[in-house]
Each structure stands twice: as structure tokens, then as C-alpha cells.
Amino acid sequence: xxxxxxxxxxxxxxxxxxxxxxxxxxxxxxxxxxxxxxxxxxxxxxxxxxxxxxxxxxxxxxxxxxxxxxxxxxxxxxxxxxxxxxxxxxxxxxxxxxxxxxxxxxxxxxxxxxxxxxxxxxxxxxxxxxxxxxxxxxxxxxxxxxxxxxxxxxxxxxxxxxxxxxxxxxxxxxxxxxxxxxxxxxxxxxxxxxxxxxxxxxxxxxxxxxxxxxxxxxxxxxxxxxxxxxxxxxxxxxxxxxxxxxxxxxxxxxxxxxxxxxxxxxxxxxxxxxxxxxxxxxxxxxxxxxxxxxxxxxxxxxxxxxxxxxxxxxxxxxxxxxxxxxxxxxxxxxxxxxxxxxxxxxxxxxxxxxxxxxxxxxxxxxxxxxxxxxxxxxxxxxxxxxxxxxxxxxxxxxxxxxxxxxxxxxxxxxxxxxxxxxxxxxxxxxxxxxxxxxxxxxxxxxxxxxxxx
Amino acid sequence: xxxxxxxxxxxxxxxxxxxxxxxxxxxxxxxxxxxxxxxxxxxxxxxxxxxxxxxxxxxxxxxxxxxxxxxxxxxxxxxxxxxxxxxxxxxxxxxxxxxxxxxxxxxxxxxx
Numbered sequence: 314x315x316x317x318x319x320x321x322x323x324x325x326x327x328x329x330x331x332x333x334x335x336x337x338x339x340x341x342x343x344x345x346x347x348x349x350x351x352x353x354x355x356x357x358x359x360x361x362x363x364x365x366x367x368x369x370x371x372x373x374x375x376x377x378x379x380x381x382x383x384x385x386x387x388x389x390x391x392x393x394x395x396x397x398x399x400x401x402x403x404x405x406x407x408x409x410x411x412x413x414x415x416x417x418x419x420x421x422x423x424x425x426x427x428x429x430x431x432x433x434x435x436x437x438x439x440x441x442x443x444x445x446x447x448x449x450x451x452x453x454x455x456x457x458x459x460x461x462x463x464x465x466x467x468x469x470x471x472x473x474x475x476x477x478x479x480x481x482x483x484x485x486x487x488x489x490x491x492x493x494x495x496x497x498x499x500x501x502x503x504x505x506x507x508x509x510x511x512x513x514x515x516x517x518x519x520x521x522x523x524x525x526x527x528x529x530x531x532x533x534x535x536x537x538x539x540x541x542x543x544x545x546x547x548x549x550x551x552x553x554x555x556x557x558x559x560x561x562x563x564x565x566x567x568x569x570x571x572x573x574x575x576x577x578x579x580x581x582x583x584x585x586x587x588x589x590x591x592x593x594x595x596x597x598x599x600x601x602x603x604x605x606x607x608x609x610x611x612x613x614x615x616x617x618x619x620x621x622x623x624x625x626x627x628x629x630x631x632x633x634x635x636x637x638x639x640x641x642x643x644x645x646x647x648x649x650x651x652x653x654x655x656x657x658x659x660x661x662x663x664x665x666x667x668x669x670x671x672x673x674x675x676x677x678x679x680x681x682x683x684x685x686x687x688x689x690x691x692x693x694x695x696x697x698x699x700x701x702x703x704x705x706x707x708x709x710x711x712x713x714x715x716x717x718x719x720x721x722x723x724x725x726x727x728x729x730x731x732x733x734x735x736x737x738x739x740x741x742x743x744x745x746x747x748x749x750x751x752x753x754x755x756x757x758x759x760x761x762x763x764x765x766x
Numbered sequence: 767x768x769x770x771x772x773x774x775x776x777x778x779x780x781x782x783x784x785x786x787x788x789x790x791x792x793x794x795x796x797x798x799x800x801x802x803x804x805x806x807x808x809x810x811x812x813x814x815x816x817x818x819x820x821x822x823x824x825x826x827x828x829x830x831x832x833x834x835x836x837x838x839x840x841x842x843x844x845x846x847x848x849x850x851x852x853x854x855x856x857x858x859x860x861x862x863x864x865x866x867x868x869x870x871x872x873x874x875x876x877x878x
Binding site for chain 1: 789790791792793794795797798799801805814815816818819821827830873874875876877878
């Protein structure tokens with residue numbers, strides 16, 4: 314990554330030079346719970362960027378076409394559509410509330426003019442269709458322009474309605490509702506490369522759905538023990554392979570990943586591959602299992618690798634090697650000496666996500682104090698950047714941040730004890746082809762672009 | 767381990783000290799155990815998982831409440847645990863335990 318900001322990058326360099334582009338959301342200090350962003354996802358072309366929040370709402374941004382008349386907009390993202398995806402519900406049997414918080418959004422590949430996405434809360438997955446309407450028919454025979462029915466006896470001539478242009482209207486409508494298939498809380502959804510099926514995973518089970526069929530779903534993984542006292546691990550994330558429609562992986566709270574092949578049996582309780590890094594038994598502590606819990610798993614675009622995020626690190630695994638990861642990147646190792654307080658304030662259970670860039674050469678994940686980390690797999694360099702309003706002048710370069718662990722704090726460094734653990738960046742997304750990233754900082758969405766872009 | 771008296775004891779102590787010095791994680795564990803001596807022996811085990819599986823705000827159920835009141839005419843109802851998010855077996859939520867109802871839904875500020 315580039316070092317201190319400012320100064321041009323030599324042509325042909327692989328270093329990123331991240332600059333502020335936009336920030337969305339309210340500025341006020343008092344953050345309403347409903348406004349907390351809970352998921353961020355670019356679509357396959359990168360032209361659309363969707364966010365979901367704790368209030369069950371989805372906001373979709375669209376990239377503006379760069380035009381000569383507005384050279385400074387440089388492909389900015391503006392609101393395209395917003396809708397209420399999920400509402401709070403009540404489970405009367407258990408007297409429990411079902412949160413409307415959107416846990417995940419996944420786009421479907423585009424097949425026609427409309428856009429489709431899946432959004433899910435803890436219990437119900439919905440398929441939403443987002444379509445544009447820019448024409449309106451005028452000159453109906455049986456009704457007036459304002460919609461009132463005309464008296465049929467008054468009609469003396471017939472006319473053919475004509476299509477007239479109108480202001481663009483973007484409509485979102487729920488096309489399918491996939492409900493009642495999960496006893497536990499849904500943590501992941503993943504669209505298959507066959508574009509016909511998708512999986513949904515909760516703490517103990519994974520189900521396979523067909524996008525057209527809502528009243529039936531196949532259970533493909535079930536790790537619920539006969540006796541709940543014997544429960545030792547839960548499913549934390551699951552994803553389909555990007556090219557092989559029969560392969561998916563799921564991660565666990567014990568830091569392991571299982572790869573399953575749906576061709577081998579209908580119920581994939583027995584894995585095809587089991588990925589686990591050997592642990593040094595002498596270094597085991599009370600915290601070991603908790604911090605090894607995997608909060609996110611993502612295949613590389615190539616399908617050759619997968620990346621897992623646990624509390625302190627990001628690991629890259631080669632699918633051909635189960636014994637250990639091929640890369641381990643420390644996100645915030647300085648927190649290891651703070652685990653006691655992080656356990657007391659529950660931060661140790663925070664679930665960070667991670668993402669690849671389009672070419673799989675870089676990976677990104679969030680941290681605390683509104684910091685996020687980027688690792689370049691080729692140059693082996695990493696950088697810490699911050700999403701803050703103070704650094705939000707248009708096209709301002711982001712300055713690398715540094716956390717000081719020892720005694721002497723240099724100027725511009727921040728000490729571990731000064732970090733704000735309420736400012737967590739759990740959700741980030743990278744444009745599938747360009748160097749544009751979206752970073753969710755509580756209730757604000759930041760968009761950064763690479764200067765060379 | 768042979769009982770060799772003071773020499774063996776000091777070797778163990780030294781190893782413990784070394785552990786504390788070399789492993790910040792073990793030092794943190796010691797801190798935690800000092801603050802919560804009754805913390806379960808099974809780290810990250812069933813307790814965490816069960817708490818995780820039960821996530822969700824339990825609400826007042828008038829059926830449960832009235833049944834409980836009828837059964838225990840003269841006794842006190844079990845009071846809310848200090849940590850209200852725990853769903854403990856005998857706890858019947860009372861109207862006083864309930865959090866504020868959610869405000870009505872408005873458009874996201876991201877779209878503003």
C-alpha cells in the first residue's frame with residue numbers, strides 16, 4: 314500500500330492510494346438503533362450497492378454514469394431505491410420477538426432489466442425485485458387520466474393508448490417469501506452458481522432452496538445433537554463455491570471449516586474436506602476457543618482459495634490443503650492483551666466480515682475505532698485506514714493510521730487504551746472490478762476510491 | 767511429576783511466571799479468573815452456545831403470568847435477574863421488566 318498520503322504514485326505501481334469519495338447517513342451523535350447498518354453488498358456489476366439496517370430497511374445506491382457535464386461526480390453513488398424489507402414479528406409460541414434486522418443481502422446475477430436480491434432477517438428470507446418504470450400509458454378508453462372510470466355510454470370513439478415518458482420510478486416488490494424453515498437464527502445466505510438455488514444457514518442447520526419454490530426446502534446439514542447438553546459448536550457462516558454448484562463450505566464457532574459436496578449424499582453431515590489449523594496446546598487459554606470462532610468465510614473470485622475471519626486475524630486457505638492456512642494476517646494483535654476487558658464488555662463476540670478485491674490480490678476487514686485494515690497479498694504490505702468525518706473532504710487522501718502498543722506514543726499514533734470500541738467496522742464491501750470500497754461505520758456508509766481509478 | 771520439594775516447586779513457579787510474561791492471553795485469563803472465580807470450567811462451551819441460540823427479547827405472556835400467579839398465591843413471583851436479557855427457567859416477565867416499545871418505522875437516513 315502507499316505510505317503517507319500525498320504525492321503521486323509512480324505509474325504502474327500496485328500501491329493503492331485511497332481517497333474519500335462520499336459518506337451517507339446522519340451526522341448526529343445520538344445513533345438510533347434502527348439506523349445501524351448491518352450488511353453492505355455490491356451487485357455483480359458494481360453499479361448497485363445495497364445496505365441493510367437494524368430497522369429492517371434496505372437502501373440501494375446506484376453509480377452515476379460519468380458524464381462530461383459533471384466531471385466531478387466521477388461515478389458517485391446516489392440513492393436508487395429504498396424499502397422496508399422486514400418488519401418486527403412476534404413468535405407467540407415462545408413469547409419471543411423476531412428482530413427485523415437485515416442480517417445479509419445477496420444479489421442475484423442480472424438476467425433482464427430488473428434487479429433481484431435476497432434479504433434475510435433471523436427467520437425469513439425474501440426475494441425482492443427492483444424494477445424501473447420510465448413510461449406511462451395515456452389515452453385509455455375506459456378511464457380518465459386521473460383514473461376515474463368513464464361512463465361506458467358516453468364513449469363515442471375508440472383510441473389506442475400511447476406510451477409517454479415519465480420521471481423514472483424505481484419500484485421494489487417482494488416476489489418470494491421463504492419462511493418457516495429455520496428454528497435458529499439465520500446467519501448466512503448464498504446464491505448458487507447455477508442461478509437457480511441458494512442456501513440459508515442458521516446456528517445448527519443449512520437448508521437448500523429453489524428460488525421459485527417457497528413452500529419447500531431441503532435440509533443439507535444438521536449438526537444439532539440429540540441431547541442439547543452435548544452441543545459443542547455452532548455454524549457461523551456458509552457460502553457456495555463461486556463456480557462449482559455442488560460445493561459449499563461452512564465455518565464453526567470452534568474455528569474449523571468444512572467443505573461439502575452435494576453429489577456425495579443428500580445430507581451433507583459428513584464433510585468432504587475439513588480445514589483446521591493445529592493449535593499449540595500449551596498456549597491454550599480460556600479465550601482460545603472464543604477468539605478462534607470464525608465470523609465470516611468468503612471464497613476468492615477464482616474459487617481456488619477461501620478466507621476466514623476470526624477475532625484477531627484473517628486467514629487465507631488453499632482449498633487443496635486442509636492442514637493449515639497458506640496466509641495469516643493479523644488484524645489487531647494488540648488486543649490480545651486486552652481480552653479480559655473485551656470479554657467483559659462483550660466485544661470479544663463481535664462478528665467482523667472480510668472481503669476480497671476483484672482480482673483476489675488484496676483483502677480487507679474492519680476493526681475498532683472506525684479503523685479498517687487492508688492486506689496486499691502480493692507485496693505483503695498492510696495498511697490501517699480510518700473512516701471518519703474529519704477526513705471527508707472530496708478526494709482527500711486517507712492517511713495510514715497506527716496503533717501504538719508500547720510505552721512511547723509517537724505523534725499521530727493512537728494508544729490501545731484510547732481506541733473507541735463502540736466504533737466498530739463490521740461490514741465492508743469491495744467493488745467486483747474496480748478499486749472502490751464501501752465501509753459501514755455504525756450508521757454511516759463511507760465510499761472510498763483509489764486515486765488512480 | 768515427582769515430589770522433590772522446594773526445587774520442583776520453584777521450577778513450576780518459574781514456568782508459571784514465564785507463561786505470564788510470554789503469553790498475554792494467559793495473563794488476561796488470570797485477570798478474568800481473579801474477577802470471576804466461579805466462571806465455568808468449560809471455556810466457550812455449552813453456556814455460550816446456549817445463550818447464543820436463545821438470543822431474542824422475551825416478552826410478557828399474560829397466560830404464563832396468570833398461571834404463575836395462581837400457583838403461588840402467597841409467595842412472591844421470581845424477580846427479574848439483574849441481567850434482563852437472560853431467559854432463565856422460572857422467570858416470568860412482568861410489565862415492569864419490559865423495555866420501551868419500538869418507535870414507528872420511518873425512512874432510513876441513508877436515503878435522506
